[in-house]
Amino acid sequence: MNPELCSGRTLAFLGDAVWSLYVRRWLIEKGEGRGKTLQRLSVSYVSAKAQCRFYETLHAKNFFDEEEEGWFRRGRNGFTGSVPKHTDVQIYKISTGFEALLGGLELAGKEERIREIFDAVTAMEEKQ
Numbered sequence: 263m264n265p266e267l268c269s270g271r272t273l274a275f276l277g278d279a280v281w282s283l284y285v286r287r288w289l290i291e292k293g294e295g296r297g298k299t300l301q302r303l304s305v306s307y308v309s310a311k312a313q314c315r316f317y318e319t320l321h322a323k324n325f326f327d328e329e330e331e332g333w334f335r336r337g338r339n340g341f342t343g344s345v346p347k348h349t350d351v352q353i354y355k356i357s358t359g360f361e362a363l364l365g366g367l368e369l370a371g372k373e374e375r376i377r378e379i380f381d382a383v384t385a386m387e388e389k390q
Contacts, residue, residue, distance in 0.1 A: 337362020
C-alpha cells in the first residue's frame with residue numbers, strides 16, 4: 263500500500279502498533295521478566311515522552327531522510343486535539359509524528375529501516 267494515500271493519523275495508528283511490537287519482541291528476547299515488569303519496561307519506549315525524545319535526538323543527528331521527515335510532519339500536523347492527561351501537547355504532537363514516520367516505513371515495505379531506527383534508539387538508551 264502506498265503511504266502517500268494515508269492521512270498522518272492513519273500512519274501514526276499503524277506506526278504505534280509497529281513500534282510496540284518491536285519493543286515487546288525485544289524485551290521478551292532479552293528475557294526481561296513477566297507481566298507487570300514487561301509492561302513497565304515497554305512504557306519507557308512507547309510513551310509519548312520517550313518517542314518525542316527518540317525523534318528529537320535522532321533528528322538532531324540528521325538521521326532521517328526527507329521522505330521520513332515528510333511522514334513525520336504529516337503525523338505531527340494531523341493532531342486531533344485530544345491529549346493524554348499527563349502529556350504536554352507539543353510532546354504528544356512530536357510522538358504522533360514519530361509514529362507516522364514508522365507507519366510510512368511499514369507501508370512502504372522498509373522494515374530494514376525500521377530496524378535501523380529501533381537499533382539506534384536501543385543503543386542510545388543503553389548508553390544512559
